[in-house]
Amino acid sequence: MISFFLRPVRQLAQALTANDSPRQVAWGFLLGMMIGLLPKGNLLLVVLTLLLCGLRVNKSAGMMAVGLFSLVGFMFDGLAHHIGAIVLLWEPARPLHIWLYELPLGPWLGTNNTVVVGQLLIGLYFAFPAYYFAHKFASRVQQRVSKWLMRYRAIRWLRGAEFGTHWGADA
Numbered sequence: 001m002i003s004f005f006l007r008p009v010r011q012l013a014q015a016l017t018a019n020d021s022p023r024q025v026a027w028g029f030l031l032g033m034m035i036g037l038l039p040k041g042n043l044l045l046v047v048l049t050l051l052l053c054g055l056r057v058n059k060s061a062g063m064m065a066v067g068l069f070s071l072v073g074f075m076f077d078g079l080a081h082h083i084g085a086i087v088l089l090w091e092p093a094r095p096l097h098i099w100l101y102e103l104p105l106g107p108w109l110g111t112n113n114t115v116v117v118g119q120l121l122i123g124l125y126f127a128f129p130a131y132y133f134a135h136k137f138a139s140r141v142q143q144r145v146s147k148w149l150m151r152y153r154a155i156r157w158l159r160g161a162e163f164g165t166h167w168g169a170d171a
Contacts, residue, residue, distance in 0.1 A: 008064070008067070020057075020058045022135050022138035022139040022142060023135060024056060024057050024058045025057075025058040025061045025134060025135070025138035025142065026061075026130075026131045026132075026134040026135035026138060027055070027057040027058075027131070028052065028057035028058035028059060028060070028061040028062035028065070029058075029061045029062065029064075029065045029130060029131070029134035030065075030127055030130050030131045030134065031048060031051055031052040031055075031057060031062050031065075032052065032061065032062035032063060032064065032065025032066040032068075032069065033065045033069050033123060033126070033127075033130050034048050034120075034123045034127070035048045035049055035052060035062070035065075035066045035069075036065055036066040036067070036068060036069025036070040036071075036073055037069050037073045037076070037119045037120075037122060037123045038073075038116060038119050038120060038123070039073075039077075039110070039113070039115055039116055039119060041110075042108060042109060042110030042113070042116055043105055043108040043109045043110065044109055044110055044111075044116065044120065045110075061134070061138075073119065076118075076119065076122055077115055077118075077119075079118065079122070080114070080115050080117075080118025080119045080121075080122055081114045081115050081118055082118065083117070083118035083121055083122065084113070084114030084115055084116065084117035084118030084119075084121070085114045085118075087117050087118070087121065088112070088114055088117060097111065097112070
C-alpha cells in the first residue's frame with residue numbers, strides 16, 4: 001500500500017536524477033503525453049507504449065506524463081470528437097481511411113473512432129511544444145536538482161542507489 005503512494009515520488013526522483021540527456025527526458029515526456037491523451041484500448045496505444053518501453057528514452061518522465069495526461073485527457077474528448085469527425089468526414093481523405101480500416105489489423109488501430117483520431121491530432125499538435133519545454137526544463141533543472149536531491153538518503157533509497165550498493169553493485 002505504501003508503494004502505491006511512493007511510486008510517483010520515486011518516479012519524479014528517477015526522472016530528475018537519471019543519467020539521461022535532456023533529449024531522452026523530452027522524448028520520454030512526449031511519448032508519455034501521446035499515450036496519456038489517447039483513449040485506452042486500441043493498437044495505436046500499444047505501439048506507442050512499446051516505443052516508450054523499447055526506445056532509449058527516460059521511462060520515468062514518460063510514465064509521469066502518462067499519468068498526468070490520462071487525468072486531463074478526458075477533458076479534451078468533446079473537442080477531440082469534433083476534430084476527429086471533421087477529419088473522418090473530409091471527402092479527400094476518405095480513401096485513406098478506408099485503406100487503413102481494411103488493413104489486417106486496421107479495425108484495432110482505432111482510426112475509425114472520432115475521439116481516437118481527434119486525440120491523436122491534438123497530441124501531434126502539441127508534440128513540438130511539449131518536447132521543447134520538456135527539453136528546456138530538463139537541460140536547466142535536471143543537473144542542479146539531481147545534485148541537490150542526491151544529498152538526501154531518502155532520495156537515494158527511492159532511486160535504488162543504496163539498495164544496489166548494499167548488495168555489492170557499486171555505481
